Amino acid sequence: MPLVDSKAMLIYAMENKFAIGAFNANNMEIAQAIVEAAEEEKAPVIVQISQGAIEYAGENCLFSIVKSLADKASVPVVCHLDHGVDFNTVIKALKAGFTSLMFDGSSLPFEENVRITKKLAEIAHAAGVPLEGEIGKVPDAAKGPLSPEEVQKYLTTPEEAKEFCEKTGVDSLAVSVGSAHRMKVQSARLDIERIAKIKEKVKVPLVLHGASGVLDESVVEAIKAGISKINFATELNKAFTNALRQKLTSDPDLVDVRKYGAVARENVKRIVREKINLLNSAGKAEEVLSFISKNDYFKRYIDKSAIVE
Template identity: 40%
Template sequence: MALVSTGELVRAAASAGRGLAAFNVITLEHAEAIAAGAEQAGMPAILQISENAVKFRGGRLDAIAAAAAAVARASSAPLALHLDHVVSTGLLHAAQEAGFGSVMFDASKLPYAENVAATAAAVRWGHERGIWVEAELGKVGGKEGEAPLDAHAPGVRTDPAEAAAYVADTGVDALAVAVGSSHAMTERTATLDHDLIARLRATVPVPLVLHGSSGVPDEQIRAAVASGMVKINIGTALNTAFTGTVRMCLEAEPRGVDPRKYLAPAREAMTGTVAGFLRVLGS
């Protein structure tokens, strides 16, 4: 199947009142597991590559992007390719040539006025090239290199009126909001503010995005979608499945040297995780 655009998948999910999962890709096994899990669940999904994943690849985007795109094209599931948490304008400008139809431009660490200016410029650049652009407003904690952040501390969560103004001033196609989740959670204990999600949905004219969904329990994810969330980002849950399986395999065979002996079970574990999240969104 040809790659489907992120915008097309998000619009379809929003119109149907359901969620659309976006899973982080770090290795080829991640991409293969996302495709296999989507096929098992009979659901669409997004393969997203973050700026941190590109840094892990020595700053080279093309190889991992080409691999993820090849996996997506070979899959029977509708899959999109998305560039996530982009801070560098250089990486932003590499998105089109690398085959991405969508980008999340992350200026959330900047003061509000600077965030608006930088994001508006990114949106103008993207829209001139047919690229769908997501941005973030509020403080979704747990990002690499940041101090721990209470997801419900004063001033952390996204203000609906400010979010509406932000969307109007930047022209973004979707907005990631802070409503109680956090990146890099290895336990599913997050509690979302569903009243805030509903108020954001009523105020903000573009689809809402939930980052840090690995730490959100199934029933909270279902409720978030019912309240108005559309794109649901998941990364750490795949890494937990991958690393836990590799650890068990190496403990069971400490003298083993063939990486296929642990990469194959790790990929299968991630496939199950992907299919599980997709079934939650499809239920």
């Protein structure tokens, strides 16, 4: 089926207390694994392309892969820009056809983040596409060990989350509640009370980034408290790389990329299926599709004049 946008999908998840898995794809095999896993679990899914992935492979190449997979899929698939950290990257992804966007202005002063996010939300909405914003900042574990004090200073407050949403018009909001990007070990516990307090103030679906490093039981608690979209990237990269390493170590003469690529793809698919079940989105594809069909939040045309260079 055609790609769908993320707005109705996330609203349905929010109202029904489960979460949509958002999985980062850096190549064809990972994208295939994500969509195949969603099909096998009959789950709605978001395939994410980060700004780093765009710099690696190009937005048009990666979008074409995701679109071709979605066209043949029986479950709703979103192609989402993850962590667009500058205005031009968000616009490039919109022009390429992405059906969901994120602008990450969390490293900017609050008012600057609001200004750019608001402008991008206006442009995206004119083109029929939802925009995710971020307030607070999810730290990067790859830059070194994070102390509890360091994590604490990045956390989102309910008051700033409310103000940010009201001023920008975003369709979903990424919040910092105790996770970190690029954690290689599941050890983080989330601030569940903070999530619940933010949810009281904010009406749009909440997004958890850096979930690869979060303990499963904390993920489940976060969903109950109000998280509706949960992002996984590092765990997929680990699964892909570990499978490649094992295959090439056991068969050092192997040179056929299809054979070791297939092994890596299957290992990623296993992880995605596990996460879909953890988020309780397995079996939800049909009801999500029904909700989407009844709730067309955006006009289905592209206003080219809204897309600026």
